[in-house]
Amino acid sequence: MRLxxxxxxxxxxxxxxxxxxxxxxxxxxxxxxxxxTSEDAEECVSDVFADVFLHFNEIHTGSLQAYxxxxxxxxxVDRYRKLSSDKxxxxxxxxxxxxxxxxxxxxxxxxxERNNILYEKIHSLGEPDATLIIQxxxxxxxxxxIAEYVGxxxxxxxVRLNRALKRLRELxxxxxxxxx
Numbered sequence: 603m604r605l606x607x608x609x610x611x612x613x614x615x616x617x618x619x620x621x622x623x624x625x626x627x628x629x630x631x632x633x634x635x636x637x638x639t640s641e642d643a644e645e646c647v648s649d650v651f652a653d654v655f656l657h658f659n660e661i662h663t664g665s666l667q668a669y670x671x672x673x674x675x676x677x678x679v680d681r682y683r684k685l686s687s688d689k690x691x692x693x694x695x696x697x698x699x700x701x702x703x704x705x706x707x708x709x710x711x712x713x714x715e716r717n718n719i720l721y722e723k724i725h726s727l728g729e730p731d732a733t734l735i736i737q738x739x740x741x742x743x744x745x746x747x748i749a750e751y752v753g754x755x756x757x758x759x760x761v762r763l764n765r766a767l768k769r770l771r772e773l774x775x776x777x778x779x780x781x782x
Contacts, residue, residue: 615651615655615658618651618654618666619651620751621752622651622667622670623647624733624736624737624741624751625667625670625671625674625729625732625733626647626650626651626670626671626674627643627644627647628733628736628740629671629674629675629678630643630646630647630650630674630677630678630681631643632678632718632721633675633678633679633681633682634646634678634681634682634685637682637685637686638681638682638685642681642685645681646674646677646678646681647674649677650670650673650674650677653673653677654669654670654673667729719777720774723770723773723774723777724736724770726773727766727769727770727773730752730754730762731762731763731765731766731769732766733752734748734752734759734762734763734766735763735766735767735770737751737752738763745759745760745763
């Protein structure tokens with residue numbers, strides 16, 4: 603990637619963006635999905651890559667993905683805080699009584715926790731396996747499309763997905779995590 607950027611900054615940064623876009627988006631969306639919109643997430647992605655492009659020469663060799671992931675996490679947390687404070691709504695007790703409550707808070711909490719654990723376990727698989735799983739099962743993309751995105755053949759994507767799912771299953775079983 604660095605060689606490509608040294609030859610042509612425009613083409614190199616375009617390739618960098620294409621390679622890490624889904625990775626960054628999934629980190630951000632995982633954090634702000636309850637308070638933000640997809641437009642908020644896309645704006646965050648732009649902020650992350652603006653930071654990466656501005657500081658690219660300061661990033662140490664071999665730590666590009668780690669740097670991008672860290673910037674994405676910090677940007678997502680900042681945006682989450684901003685969105686959360688923007689949406690603070692104060693309702694008095696009389697208004698609160700008139701709002702019907704059909705939510706199952708305990709079930710929603712358990713589902714949210716389970717999703718967070720699953721998301722962490724997926725990312726613990728490393729790249730490109732995490733991206734493959736996210737692209738396939740979160741974004742419902744076909745193996746052919748994923749292959750073009752990550753630069754593998756569709757057969758290689760299917761094989762890696764199969765292996766990654768087995769590893770993910772083992773991680774979940776080892777931690778006694780049930781997805782049901």
